[in-house]
Amino acid sequence: MTIALTVNGQSRTVEAPPAATLLDVLRNQLGLMGTRYGCGLEQCGCCMVLVDGEPAYACTREAGSVAGRAVTTVEGLGTAERPHPVQQAFLDEQAGQCGYCLSGIVMSTKALLDRNPDPSRAEIVAALDKHLCRCGAHQRILRAVERAATALRGGRPA
């Protein structure tokens, strides 16, 4: 089937088998490798992307269901040379070890801060609790989200 969608602000048209997942389309057809396969079961969060601004598991999401919608991946935020403030905050806190879980966590963070610019620690934990991190970088990640929130508010309290 032909699917027309917006990915990271650009209109894209892909040919995909009816049961193809969004993750498969992003990686194998659009070459966006920052969205990662972890479990295929919505249990780990490595594949988290934004669909119309809301976090969505790309590993189980049928590609056909995002026709006409806007998908954002970690590549849509920033680059290694010009990172988005959320990515920069993670770098500033050195919030990660192996990094495999991070792109999904960054996307959930983006969604959280878009709807709540000054989240409490408990609200951040609640937003990230669907994500697993095996290296144990959790506390750094929580600090990075707080730092990103401050940066996105221009350093001002909300």
Next chain:
Amino acid sequence: MNAPVLPQSLVDNPRLDRWIAFLPDRTVRIATGKVEMGQGVVTAIGQIAADELDMPLDRVVVLSGDTVTGPDEQYTTSSLSVEMSGGSVRLVCAEVRAKALERAALRLNCSRDDLSVVDGAFRQNGQPTGQDYWTVAAEIDLAQAVTGNAPTKPSASYRVVGQSVPRIDLPAKLTGAAFVHDELPADVLHARTLRQPCRGAVLASLDEAAIRRAAKGELQIVREANFVAFVSPTESVAQAAAAAAPAQARWANVRRIEPAEQEAAWLRGQPSDDRRIGGWPAPTSPPRRPAGITVSRPYVAHASMAPSCALARFHDGHLTVRSHGQGMHPLRKNLATVLGLPAEAITAQHLHGAGCYGHNGADDAALDAALVARRLPGRWIRLQWRREEEFGFEPVGPAMLVTLQVDLDERGRPADWTTEIWSATHVQRPGNSTGWLLASEALAEPPPEVAPFDPPEARGGGGTRNAVPLYDVPAHRILHHLVLRPPVRTSALRGLGALPNVFAIESLIDDLAARVGEDPVAYRLSILSEPRARRLIELVAQRADWPARGPAGTGKGLGLGFARYKNRAAYAAVVAAVTVQETVTVDRVWCVADAGLVVNPDGARNQLEGGIVQAVSWTLKEQVRLDGQGVASLDWQSYPILRFSEVPEMQVEFVAGAGNPSLGVGECTVGPTAAAIGNAVAHALGTRLHDMPLSRERIMAALLKS
């Protein structure tokens, strides 16, 4: 003058050009056999080179895990990378710096003593000379063997070492492609496998037609004896075929596992290879004041966030493999054994993967990919394990049962100490050429079974790791039962036997303190003369406000654990604060560590924190379930790990290095953390839990019993 004692890595790879090359773009390439697994080793080794060469860090490019140009440093294990590879790079760079200065002095017709190095350029009496490493590089004979004679810099002069330099690999991981999983060469073929359920199982039938119907696309089925792979230009087709395959396969000669085999208690009485370690002094007989403890840990998983993955291409008789395994040189030799190729016909290159924390499926996936590549020459094969395959077929950390029996002196201090350990092997790495990779067991002629063994005591032991208490004990002996036939493949997991052994020792010490009515910290200090150890325990107690520790049995607990990893790497003292209701919550953890010279303080703190979180997870939550044909906990629902909402607040710090050499930190916190939690839970409940994980069922059982 005696020749200096070189690190083993330099003995094995003496030529300077295995380690260092000056590149035309005015960078220097430092090669290491150790690989990045998220622990920051590539950055740390770059820092060491930058300082020793007097070069800015951004001119140092670290090449890691490459069989073509890099040194063979075996596996990236045992918290040895900074000590071993970093120590080697330091000596190599010091020697190359000296040689470069010699050449520059000749060119400038001056004394070497007049020259200094600033940002990679040579100055004469402080003035620029136009000479630098790159102008003289061609005149330095890097084919020479390292001597180790060039003096290295005094640590007081370090500018880059000791700084919290940001990790150089992290930006890519936050913004896009970064892992072996993310490499898609042109015309790549995707592959998945059908796994042989156990060694010796025979594929009696496979309904290939049914699998093709389920795959719904172009599919090749590669079969070699009991190894099967599904290959397609479309990843989802290969995945669908593999998902459908187990139901279409009939296996003969499959071993059944009884549920009791998943518990550590099963190990006692199994056939084992028994070793006595230590002097085996004659015990006081009969013991005058006996005390003891038995603790256990179940099988636990590495549970990497990513399924194992590898790329392979067989082209013109040469095999190229890209893998996230922990040692590319050993991988190359083992692939050579299994495939019947000379090692020179294989190139193995490391690309980053998700954290592995030990020996997981990475090497096995590399063989899987190579087997497919050999059958489909000329094409890149990208082989990725399925999630259930990762949980089901990674070699797991072995279950352990540890019993300590002591005889106390009249002051209630241990005078005689016997440790008895039951465990399957902690290393089934294929090593240097056994060919012992998972798929080799499925081939027509599997390599001979290797008799189980553990790392020798000189390398820190396996099941016996950290079994020798650091406390002052006049007589100590260990009986190690290496259980020969565990129900599941076992191998190295962060810390090896350190976690259960430290848990046992530190639990017993708390019990002994209670027996004489003494505070656990004061009791420890009364039997511990090692000054570095004493200092850490005193400091961590101070940080955690230990004197304010309340009475036992309130549901709130504070507990301490201490060890020096392998009794020769970094020291760590940990205090955990817990709340116990129906389950255990670890509220806060304090950790003070002594790792000598710390190359990258923030990176090393990250390692301490990661070890703490992982140990909390193992201690409270994790157990590999076995059932029927093998592992039954095949996803994150059935194998839960610690989540954001469960992670404790942490305060970690290093004491100043005080001129001591670097000690590996990656694994030093796991034992002390588990022990601190065990002691904190005992304090909270007023009764001890002996078996990990410290689960709700066990809390209930302990409370009923008391």
